[in-house]
Amino acid sequence: MNIGLLGCGNVGAALVELIGRRAxxxxxxxxxxxxxxxxxxRSLSKDRDVAIDPALLTTDAASIVSDPSIDLVVEVIGGIExxxxxxxxxxxxxxxxxxxxxxxxxNVGVELFTEADDAxxxxxxxAAVAGGIPIVRPLRESLVAEGVDRVMGIVNxxxxxxxxxxxxxxxxxxxxxxxxxxxxxxxxxxxxDVEGYDAGAKAAIIATIAFGAQVVAGDVYHEGIxxxxxxxxxxxxxxxxxxxxxxxxxxxxxxxxxVRVHPAMVPEDHPLAAVRDSFxxxxxxxxxxxxxxxYGRGAGGYPTASAVLGDVVDAASNLSKGSHASIGxxxxxxxxxxxxxxxxxxxxxxxxxxxxxLAEVAGVFGAHEVSIRSMEQEAIxxxxxxxxxxxLVFITHxxxxxxxxxxLAELRDLAEVTSIGSVIRVIGNDR
Amino acid sequence: MNIGLLGCGNVGAALVELIGRRAxxxxxxxxxxxxxxxxxxRSLSKDRDVAIDPALLTTDAASIVSDPSIDLVVEVIGGIExxxxxxxxxxxxxxxxxxxxxxxxxNVGVELFTEADDAxxxxxxxAAVAGGIPIVRPLRESLVAEGVDRVMGIVNxxxxxxxxxxxxxxxxxxxxxxxxxxxxxxxxxxxxDVEGYDAGAKAAIIATIAFGAQVVAGDVYHEGIxxxxxxxxxxxxxxxxxxxxxxxxxxxxxxxxxVRVHPAMVPEDHPLAAVRDSFxxxxxxxxxxxxxxxYGRGAGGYPTASAVLGDVVDAASNLSKGSHASIGxxxxxxxxxxxxxxxxxxxxxxxxxxxxxLAEVAGVFGAHEVSIRSMEQEAIxxxxxxxxxxxLVFITHxxxxxxxxxxLAELRDLAEVTSIGSVIRVIGNDR
Numbered sequence: 046m047n048i049g050l051l052g053c054g055n056v057g058a059a060l061v062e063l064i065g066r067r068a069x070x071x072x073x074x075x076x077x078x079x080x081x082x083x084x085x086x087r088s089l090s091k092d093r094d095v096a097i098d099p100a101l102l103t104t105d106a107a108s109i110v111s112d113p114s115i116d117l118v119v120e121v122i123g124g125i126e127x128x129x130x131x132x133x134x135x136x137x138x139x140x141x142x143x144x145x146x147x148x149x150x151x152n153v154g155v156e157l158f159t160e161a162d163d164a165x166x167x168x169x170x171x172a173a174v175a176g177g178i179p180i181v182r183p184l185r186e187s188l189v190a191e192g193v194d195r196v197m198g199i200v201n202x203x204x205x206x207x208x209x210x211x212x213x214x215x216x217x218x219x220x221x222x223x224x225x226x227x228x229x230x231x232x233x234x235x236x237x238d239v240e241g242y243d244a245g246a247k248a249a250i251i252a253t254i255a256f257g258a259q260v261v262a263g264d265v266y267h268e269g270i271x272x273x274x275x276x277x278x279x280x281x282x283x284x285x286x287x288x289x290x291x292x293x294x295x296x297x298x299x300x301x302x303x304v305r306v307h308p309a310m311v312p313e314d315h316p317l318a319a320v321r322d323s324f325x326x327x328x329x330x331x332x333x334x335x336x337x338x339x340y341g342r343g344a345g346g347y348p349t350a351s352a353v354l355g356d357v358v359d360a361a362s363n364l365s366k367g368s369h370a371s372i373g374x375x376x377x378x379x380x381x382x383x384x385x386x387x388x389x390x391x392x393x394x395x396x397x398x399x400x401x402x403l404a405e406v407a408g409v410f411g412a413h414e415v416s417i418r419s420m421e422q423e424a425i426x427x428x429x430x431x432x433x434x435x436x437l438v439f440i441t442h443x444x445x446x447x448x449x450x451x452x453l454a455e456l457r458d459l460a461e462v463t464s465i466g467s468v469i470r471v472i473g474n475d476r
Numbered sequence: 477m478n479i480g481l482l483g484c485g486n487v488g489a490a491l492v493e494l495i496g497r498r499a500x501x502x503x504x505x506x507x508x509x510x511x512x513x514x515x516x517x518r519s520l521s522k523d524r525d526v527a528i529d530p531a532l533l534t535t536d537a538a539s540i541v542s543d544p545s546i547d548l549v550v551e552v553i554g555g556i557e558x559x560x561x562x563x564x565x566x567x568x569x570x571x572x573x574x575x576x577x578x579x580x581x582x583n584v585g586v587e588l589f590t591e592a593d594d595a596x597x598x599x600x601x602x603a604a605v606a607g608g609i610p611i612v613r614p615l616r617e618s619l620v621a622e623g624v625d626r627v628m629g630i631v632n633x634x635x636x637x638x639x640x641x642x643x644x645x646x647x648x649x650x651x652x653x654x655x656x657x658x659x660x661x662x663x664x665x666x667x668x669d670v671e672g673y674d675a676g677a678k679a680a681i682i683a684t685i686a687f688g689a690q691v692v693a694g695d696v697y698h699e700g701i702x703x704x705x706x707x708x709x710x711x712x713x714x715x716x717x718x719x720x721x722x723x724x725x726x727x728x729x730x731x732x733x734x735v736r737v738h739p740a741m742v743p744e745d746h747p748l749a750a751v752r753d754s755f756x757x758x759x760x761x762x763x764x765x766x767x768x769x770x771y772g773r774g775a776g777g778y779p780t781a782s783a784v785l786g787d788v789v790d791a792a793s794n795l796s797k798g799s800h801a802s803i804g805x806x807x808x809x810x811x812x813x814x815x816x817x818x819x820x821x822x823x824x825x826x827x828x829x830x831x832x833x834l835a836e837v838a839g840v841f842g843a844h845e846v847s848i849r850s851m852e853q854e855a856i857x858x859x860x861x862x863x864x865x866x867x868l869v870f871i872t873h874x875x876x877x878x879x880x881x882x883x884l885a886e887l888r889d890l891a892e893v894t895s896i897g898s899v900i901r902v903i904g905n906d907r
Contacts, residue, residue, distance in 0.1 A: 063621070063764055071621050074688050074804040171618060177765035179610075179618035187602060187610035187786040190494070190502050257505050316771055319750035324767075333494055334608035334782035336755075340747055340769035351765035355618040368799040373505040 046361040047082040049109035049140075051131055052122035053102075055346035056145055056172070056353065057084070058095040060119065063350050064357075077361045083109045085122075110134045117360055119353060120144040125152060132157060136164045141360040141369070143353055145172035151246035151262040154253060158372040167369045169356035174247045175200050175325045177348030178341040179355070184254050184329070185372070192332040193255045197293040197472065200247040202323035202343045203230045203238040204270050204290040209321045212278045212287065218271065230323055230344075240269035241290065241306035248292035251327070252304045256296045258378035260304050265292075266383040268307035277467045280438055281391070284419075286310035287318040291472060301381040310391050310471040384447040389418065389473070391440055392449075393466035394456065395425065398435040402461045406437065409459070413452040416442040434463060440471060477792040478513040480540035480571075482562055483553035484533075486777035487576055487603070487784065488515065489526040491550065494781050495788075508792045514540045516553075541565045548791055550784060551575040556583060563588060567595045572791040572800070574784055576603035582677035582693040585684060589803040598800045600787035605678045606631050606756045608779030609772040610786070615685050615760070616803070623763040624686045628724040628903065631678040633754035633774045634661045634669040635701050635721040640752045643709045643718065649702065661754055661775075671700035672721065672737035679723035682758070683735045687727045689809035691735050696723075697814040699738035708898045711869055712822070715850075717741035718749040722903060732812040740903040741822050815878040820849065820904075822871055823880075824897035825887065826856065829866040833892045837868065840890070844883040847873040862894060871902060 048064070050057055064079050072078050084097060085106035106122075109115055110131050118135040120142060122128045128149050135142050137160070144150070150157070150173050161168035171181045175198065184193070199205050203225050210221040222239070225231040237243045245265035252260040270290050281288045291309045296302045311318045316338045320326040325343030330336055342348035363369050396402050403422070410417055418440045425434040441449070449468070456462050479495070481488055495510050503509050515528060516537035537553075540546055541562050549566040551573060553559045559580050566573050568591070575581070581588070581604050592599035602612045606629065615624070630636050634656050641652040653670070656662040668674045676696035683691040701721050712719050722740045727733045742749045747769045751757040756774030761767055773779035794800050827833050834853070841848055849871045856865040872880070880899070887893050 059764070067621050067623060070623065074620055076802075076804075177762075178768060179614040182613065182618055183610040186790055187613055187783065189505055190498050190785045190789050191782055192498060192501065314752065316750060319747060321745065331608075331782060333490070333778040333785075335773045335776075335779055336771075337609060337773075338757075338769070338771035340767075340771065342766045342768075345766075347764040348766055351622055351762060352618065354621045354764075358621050359617055363799075366799045368794075368797045371507075373507075 046077055046079050046364070047114055047116045048079060048357065049112065049115035049118045050081055050084045051106050051109065051118065051120045051128070053084050053086045053093065053097070054121065056121045056349045058093055059346035059350035060121070060353055061097055062095045063347070063354055067354070071358060075358055075362060077358055077365070079357065079361065082115055083112065085109050106131055107134070110140070111138065115140065116364065117357065118142045119357060120146060121353070122146070123148065125149050129153060133160055136160045136166060136168065139164055139166055141167040141364055143169045143356040143360055145170070145349055145353055147173040147246045147250060151249040154250060155259045155375050158375065162371050165369055167360040167363055169360055169370070171356050172349045172352035174250050175327055175339070175341070176343040176345065177351050178325060178327065178339050178343065179352070180327045180339045181254060183339065184251070185370070188329065188331060188334070189373070191334055193329055194296050194332065195294065195330040196251050196255050196327060197291050197317070198251065198325065198327035199289055199317060199320050200292050200325050200327065200343060201238055201244040201290060202325055203235070205320065205325070206230050206323040208270065208273070208288055208290065211273070211275055212282065215275060217275060218273060239271050241267040244290065244292040244306045248294055248304050248306060251292070252294035252302055252378070253375060254372070255294060256302055256378070257373060257375050258296070258302050259375050260302065260378050264304060264378065264380055266305035270308055273308055274467070277469065281310050284440065285313050286471065287313050288469070289317060291317070297381060301379040303381040303383065303386055305383055308469055310469055312473045315473065384450070385445065387443050387445050389441050389443050389471035390449050391438070391467065391469040391471055394437045394462055395464045395466065396435055396437055397431060397461045397463060398424070398433045399461060403437070405459065405461065406456065409455045410452055413448045413455070415444040415448050415452050418442045431463060477508055477510050477795070478545055478547045479510060479788065480543065480546035480549045481512055481515045482537050482540065482549065482551045482559070484515050484517045484524065484528070485552065487552045487780045489524055490777035490781035491552070491784055492528055493526045494778070494785055502789060506789055506793060508789055508796070510788065510792065513546055514543065516540050537562055538565070541571070542569065546571065547795065548788065549573045550788060551577060552784070553577070554579065556580055560584060564591055567591045567597060567599065570595055570597055572598040572600070572795055574600045574787040574791055576601070576780055576784055578604040578677045578681060582680040585681060586690045586806050589806065593802050596800055598791040598794055600791055600801070602787050603780045603783035605681050606758055606770070606772070607774040607776065608782050609756060609758065609770050609774065610783070611758045611770045612685060614770065615682070616801070619760065619762060619765070620804070622765055624760055625727050625763065626725065626761040627682050627686050627758060628722050628748070629682070629756065629758035630720055630748060630751050631723050631756050631758065631774060632669055632675040632721060633756055634666070636751065636756070637661050637754040639701060639704070639719055639721065642704070642706055643713065646706060648706060649704060670702050672698040675721065675723040675737045679725055679735050679737060682723070683725035683733055684806060685803070686725060687733055688804060688806050689733050690806050691733060691809050695735060695809065695811055697736035701739055704739055705898070708900065712741050715871065716744050717902065718744050719900070720748060722748070728812060732810040734812040734814065734817055736814055738901060740901050743904045746904065815881070816876065818874050818876050820872050820874050820902040821880050822869070822898065822900040822902055825868045825893055826895045826897065827866055827868055828862060828892045828894060829855070829864045830892060834868070836890065836892065837887065840886050841883055844879045844886070846875040846879050846883050849873045865894060
């Protein structure tokens with residue numbers, strides 16, 4: 046089975062090394078003989094961590110895709126073009142494709158799945174969501190009959206590392222981000238990670254395969270973690286919660302779906318609360334199977350290459366049997382807007398500690414049908430606080446987002462409310 | 477796709493109900509049309525939770541297997557016979573088989589896999605290990621190229637429930653077992669659960685598919701939890717560990733394997749430590765992918781039926797394509813005896829608190845090359861303790877089991893050692 050590899054960064058180099066080392070065992074276990082035949086790179090002269098026979102390298106990716114001696118194409122270039130055209134050409138030529146490209150699949154995945162089905166070959170993408178964790182295959186195969194109605198995940202290792210350091214070491218957001226950059230977890234421009242775009246792309250792919258409904262990156266609601274404070278995390282912990290950046294995909298009884306990424310308070314005995322450092326985990330709520338969680342390394346050259354290699358073996362085995370794994374029917378998604386979602390909320394207000402203020406604030410909640418589950422009041426004695434300032438922390442019962450926003454708008458206009466602090470959704474028995 | 481179901485207990489009844497309810501969605505997503513055609517039961521007149529058309533019921537299981545209108549057989553009878561002969565007959569007749577039968581597979585699995593391969597049809601068994609958790613498919617497919625060298629799991633929900641109650645509520649072993657029996661988690665005779673036989677059967681299957689080496693139930697070393705005390709758990713917690721019953725399958729560099737079930741101290745920040753109540757989880761250490769964990773419901777009618785149904789869809793889809801999933805080559809296992817395994821140990825001794833006793837005890841450890849990582853000494857003031865009794869709790873560095881046994885044998889002969897208490901292995905960076 047001759048493999049053409051498009052791209053040779055971290056993941057590509059790890060894949061070449063892994064195939065070189067594991068090919069004999071793979072042959073023995075599966076009967077599939079793998080060989081990397083050509084590798085498309087941007088520069089022939091770049092230094093690489095893994096020694097690759099220079100005779101395999103080419104800068105002409107299109108020649109790999111059209112080469113009749115290549116049986117199977119692996120795409121680890123990333124980004125939409127030229128990856129999209131190369132994959133389409135490979136599929137049209139009857140070559141199965143394995144890709145780790147979340148951006149591509151979160152934007153034009155369904156179009157590519159259709160091309161693969163039309164060509165009767167595999168398009169596999171385990172590595173595109175949560176790196177080395179086998180989640181795509183269980184959702185596509187093991188759970189296809191399950192009627193999954195929620196998938197939520199910690200699918201960005203950089204932000205989970207930052208939140209873990211803020212939570213366990215008391216570091217500020219800035220200090221934790223700087224350390225993540227030093228360790229190579231975060232880019233110099235960390236926007237894609239910390240504002241939730243990376244997690245959102247993965248959530249779109251997860252929703253599409255879990256629900257059979259086409260969701261693209263632009264359909265996902267985002268809030269990032271750059272506004273999260275050590276104080277929020279400390280209060281959360283005192284109330285029995287751990288703060289995590291979650292990607293949440295819901296399907297409702299009317300068939301509509303909602304996909305969103307935002308910080309969330311997770312109860313400390315929830316399995317997602319124990320996912321620390323740069324680890325990822327995907328939590329699945331099924332109708333019959335109940336709660337499932339898949340945990341592991343969501344990024345990194347070798348974990349991602351491991352997922353690619355599992356797909357390569359599968360695609361090669363299918364190809365030799367003349368079969369392929371169809372993604373199944375995918376219908377257009379009916380999206381439910383975030384305003385219409387319901388969850389408990391954590392809300393923090395600063396108020397002037399005057400007679401009747403709590404009654405007035407509670408009245409505003411009640412007028413918008415937002416019911417309060419618990420409230421804590423504490424004096425604020427920081428140097429810049431007003432002398433009679435107090436902080437109120439509320440946890441609401443499950444409430445509609447639109448009602449909570451209306452409540453906050455009205456609270457903002459009260460003379461006694463000096464500022465509105467963090468507003469964080471609470472996850473648990475919220476639907 | 478006409479299904480013949482052998483057995484209609486909890487899992488079988490849930491499966492009939494699930495197929496009845498989910499068949500339209502399964503058809504829409506996968507193109508596979510499922511119908512339960514006949515159900516073999518022991519008694520036609522038994523009351524069942526799920527209404528089943530009496531015309532489908534038969535007490536003649538062999539007639540289902542030989543019926544040419546049955547395309548696919550599901551076996552949820554359990555036990556070795558008659559399940560084994562029925563499955564063999566179905567495979568020989570070219571019918572794919574889905575089974576949830578761990579006892580069967582842990583004893584004659586490899587023989588049956590060979591029969592399935594010879595017949596060119598599927599024998600799928602996701603439900604046989606850890607119920608609803610997709611672990612068999614990831615090990616067989618996603619991780620086949622990974623070179624997994626350790627799998628460890630909490631694969632018995634009953635014992636995990638008991639240990640959770642002892643740990644979090646301070647219940648005695650007896651009280652927790654009684655509650656597990658009341659809830660229907662534990663049988664009236666709880667031996668198979670509490671002595672680790674159930675976990676051992678699952679561990680044998682896991683080792684066989686993870687390592688491609690044939691391990692049967694009788695190869696698995698067992699220690700149960702009936703000797704675990706609330707005191708052990710409390711000391712463990714103070715030292716930063718949670719006590720769990722683990723099934724551990726190891727493959728070593730020389731190709732030998734060891735499979736065992738025993739209580740273990742798990743560091744409290746290890747993902748397995750957060751697996752509570754009757755939940756199961758399987759932790760996989762791969763060469764490239766690093767640490768993975770799969771978490772969910774390990775038992776119960778619906779979770780198990782969900783796993784069976786995922787396999788049924790897969791087998792039906794393969795059958796219609798004329799393909800099947802081979803288990804791959806399985807070689808005989810070279811077993812490494814438990815005496816030659818190495819891990820850190822937690823050891824508890826009661827001694828007479830006399831001058832020089834600690835030096836003498838430490839000397840015995842040293843003579844057997846068992847190195848001490850930490851020691852705690854406390855006075856014992858229970859009414860029946862000797863007036864100068866003290867308790868010593870040791871955690872060792874990684875030590876060979878045989879050396880630890882020799883150390884304990886020599887300690888037992890010391891006049892100052894009045895008794896040897898718990899001896900519990902510590903899991904973490906032990907290899």
